[in-house]
Amino acid sequence: MARCDQGYLCEVCGNAADVITESDLYLRFVIGGITPSQLPGMPERHICCNPVLAQFIEHPNFPPVTVQGDFDKRLFDADDVARRTALVTRGWLRLQELSTSKDSVPLSLYPLPEFRRAPR
Numbered sequence: 178m179a180r181c182d183q184g185y186l187c188e189v190c191g192n193a194a195d196v197i198t199e200s201d202l203y204l205r206f207v208i209g210g211i212t213p214s215q216l217p218g219m220p221e222r223h224i225c226c227n228p229v230l231a232q233f234i235e236h237p238n239f240p241p242v243t244v245q246g247d248f249d250k251r252l253f254d255a256d257d258v259a260r261r262t263a264l265v266t267r268g269w270l271r272l273q274e275l276s277t278s279k280d281s282v283p284l285s286l287y288p289l290p291e292f293r294r295a296p297r
Contacts, residue, residue, distance in 0.1 A: 189226035198276045201227045207275075208268035209292035213284060224269070233258075233265035264289075 185202070187194045197203050201222040205211050211219055224231050231242040232250050244250065250258045271289055275282055285293060 185221040187222050187226050188220040189222050194221045194223050198272050199223045201230060204268050204272060207271045207288045208264050209288060233262045234269045235262050235266050
């Protein structure tokens with residue numbers, strides 16, 4: 178089945194990742210980790226299926242994620258962790274905004290303001 182016929186399947190668990198608020202792909206997009214042209218070719222995962230990124234979301238509505246081993250944020254520089262936590266949490270909140278928007282939001286406005294690219 179073509180990708181467009183089956184939707185976006187999580188490369189980790191294999192289940193559909195069709196809700197933007199659970200999308201690791203769109204979270205990485207809104208925080209500047211990938212460009213619009215990279216979106217179609219990048220793998221999808223649920224945010225919780227990528228605990229290395231999910232551990233940086235700190236919000237009462239998001240269950241805390243702990244990573245064991247080399248990528249545990251507790252092993253990193255505290256200032257870097259604070260910056261990364263602020264960014265990823267803001268990105269997750271942006272996904273919440275996008276999911277509840279009454280108006281259609283163009284893809285170019287999905288990213289956080291500092292990661293938006295000027296139209297060509």
